[in-house]
Amino acid sequence: MTPPLERGLVLRTDAKVCHVEVGERVVQAAPRGILYGQDGDKRQQKNPVAVGDEVEVDLSSNPASLESVLPRRNWLSRTASSHDPREQVLAANVDQLLVVASLGKPGFSSNRTDRILAACVWGRIPARILLNKIDLAEEDEIEALVDTYSLAKVPILPTCALDGRGLEELRELIRGKTTVFYGASGAGKSSLLNSLQPDLKLKVGKISKFWDAGRHTTSYSQLMTLEPGTRVIDTPGIRTFRLHGVDAQHLRGLFPEFALFQSKCGYMSCTHDHEPVCAVFDAVEDGEIAASRYASYVEMLDEMREPNADDGVEDVGPESE
Template identity: 55%
Template sequence: MPLVGERRARLGDQHALERMAARERVAHEPLALQQQPLLAPRADRARALERRVVLRADDFVRHAERFCCGRAVRPDRARRIASAPRAHRSMSQTQPGRVTRYDARIVHVELLSGPERGRVRPCVLRGRLFEERTQAKNPVAVGDVVDVSLDGDPPGIESVHERKNFLSRVASSHDPRAQILCANVDQLLNIASVAKPKFSSHRTDRILAACRWHRIEAVLVLNKVDLCEREDLVDLCATYVEAGVRVVQTSATDGTGLDELREILSNKVSVLYGGSGVGKSTLLNKLDPSLKIAEGRISRYWDQGRHTTSFSQLHKLSDGSTVIDTPGIRVFRLHAVTPVELRMLWPEIARESARCTLPDCTHDHEPGCAVYAAVDEGRIRATRYASYLEMLDELTGRKTDEAEAAPEE
């Protein structure tokens, strides 16, 4: 009877352990030993553990090339790695790293310390990062500083450090969560072409508003200026200079503005963001030919670019600058912004709104609206005001966004 009572007590403890959340469970033995080996004497459990370690070592040897990035591993070394004591393979042994690429479920991380400092390792998400559903679609993004555990194949990301800043958007029309596009950047360069494809004030204004929302310094880069009439270019520049945005004119064809662009990027972490086909990858190749980033072509029928960059990637230029190249976008919606907060993301609208008759004026239809009067008098550009109204309609639900039908990135 005492033996039966002891077994029932141990089974009860095991059931309680299984009901416990994974992140709270402290497993002193492999989960494979939960059933019959759990009720066996200690010597039998030890032999079962030894057999499991040997099987794991044999499996590791058979797949050594896949686990070790194509490099062959001697069987004796593989067996030593697989049978290393658990105390030396603790999940608490982590190293800091920076995410350089996030492609599907694989996260590429550059290690920032230890003997492998500077090496980029493919990693996977572990623990809470993988299991929990949060307000963000992706728990990590390019530019994040993370803690990496090297005790696995592949290594795992255990946690993400607190971010200095980040840029996000609504993931898709079917997923209202935030998609984190990049993190811990010093500035964002909004790349926009003035021709082929034509300039989009709608997209540009949204990205600039997102930068103000996330407190990221923004620079508007007007690319392909060699294809635009001078008068049109002057008027376009004036529109955004009046809004307090720094504007740079560039052309990868004749080299216009490349020196100024190189100076802006110097000693900073920058993200290049814009539509498809505006020339982000081409500009980077001009700044540093060793990158050899694939460049796309413009569709003659649609007058827009095709995706050549399918994921965000961090690059280090030859002069020491750090740049994040992002995929071209067609749809951009701000995440977690209210109509009241939206007004403050347009500096010229925020400036004129102090003279509105109504304190809660939305600058849409109210009588005595100073913003509407400023648009009528030319103090606020009509294209900027139109972008504001379009985003306001989206937030208040008065409009079915035409972008819903556009393909997502």
């Protein structure tokens, strides 16, 4: 007789077990071996279960067994590492993603931001930038970023976790949704979440240590419920985010502002980096497309053409790995 299965929501995944919310409880369940694939099976996913997955668990066995993962509505993934080409799913079934960034300590990284924004376009996950630590920024720096990203149709919400600016807007933005907080270690993800909901008591990093020395305070993704229906996923900082399953022809479609110009390129399939007649390149020269966005695009394009080249980019994994 097959045991009765219960539905649950994955809050966190560790090496061997998943923390699964089942009704009012949180149980630890071990994914069944078959979910990892069998010998000779060319599974393309590194992790069969991700935070945000809806799963079925068998609570009658000890430890509880995670039997199956229900179909995902969407997911955010990357290439596991430069040595491991499999897909690594970072979160599943989400409504939106916030790229948490700051202008000082750590400084704003266009490259990091543009990679995750492209991944969100690819994964059909609405995204915006949360520009935190505006107490440390000049007004014109903020405006320059707003300009850069307005063409890409990515809204920017300025916040300060210390004095509370922007927090009411943030609260409205996430209400009733599942939201991924993504960003460099030290940008203020945990601080923002604590300001929204003090009883979360997330660990907050000491600035002097981690962003100089690569230290970190969050080493795994976890899903938390702020109020019924409002869920957030706090993620660890990831140094190098390589898109998975995207080729050069797809990539240009992940930069929305290119669409305004690329119909005027000499070739229909123009990749905008070496072709003689390129309207996107001209738009960059004319300041109509941000040079920083274009630079991010070209770097990702080069990486796709030479996936194993030593690109000098510091590898891999959550910063905690």
